Amino acid sequence: xxxxxxxxxxxxxxxxxxxxxxxxxxxxxxxxxxxxxxxxxxxxxxxxxxxxxxxxxxxxxxxxxxxxxxxxxxxxxxxxxxxxxxxxxxxxxxxxxxxxxxxxxxxxxxxxxxxxxxxxxxxxxxxxxxxxxxxxxxxxxxxxxxxxxxxxxxxxxxxxxxxxxxxxxxxxxxxxxxxxxxxxxxxxxxxxxxxxxxxxxx
Numbered sequence: 001x002x003x004x005x006x007x008x009x010x011x012x013x014x015x016x017x018x019x020x021x022x023x024x025x026x027x028x029x030x031x032x033x034x035x036x037x038x039x040x041x042x043x044x045x046x047x048x049x050x051x052x053x054x055x056x057x058x059x060x061x062x063x064x065x066x067x068x069x070x071x072x073x074x075x076x077x078x079x080x081x082x083x084x085x086x087x088x089x090x091x092x093x094x095x096x097x098x099x100x101x102x103x104x105x106x107x108x109x110x111x112x113x114x115x116x117x118x119x120x121x122x123x124x125x126x127x128x129x130x131x132x133x134x135x136x137x138x139x140x141x142x143x144x145x146x147x148x149x150x151x152x153x154x155x156x157x158x159x160x161x162x163x164x165x166x167x168x169x170x171x172x173x174x175x176x177x178x179x180x181x182x183x184x185x186x187x188x189x190x191x192x193x194x195x196x197x198x199x200x201x202x
Contacts, residue, residue: 007047029051041060045066049071063086064087065088072087079097084100090109094111102120106167109127109131113130115139119137123167
């Protein structure tokens, strides 16, 4: 169970939680009682924080990434499926996030939301309690509209005002991709100072 100290913060894992031997938990991460982080999953706080409640299951190869402006907050009794991508999102209790779904920074799910296989919740999008994003559909806007993937023009008409570039990369439409990548390389380069936490914390 690699617990990694990042930016001076070491994960805090409840004694009743389970972290698989090849999962990675990095930085300012707080994991509640009876939560299970399964094989190959990565939970990384980066320059922010990740808080996971009680009795959550983070399934194989899921990625949860916190951010300074958009920490991850996950309520109790949440399932995050295999290969799911949760980045800077707030997730209410009893949500179900299926295999391969993606939640982008600033997204907010109220209680009991279902995001089904390969569903997408765009940046700065808000879903109310008991909402459903069907298989491969896209939720976009605040309040969200839930649209089929063939409605690209309608999705884009809403998404372009949600400031994806600024929210995710701190960029503008005029920022070159080379400049974005220079910033990203510097940001992720902070991992060069990471340290495996003391064995006693495992």
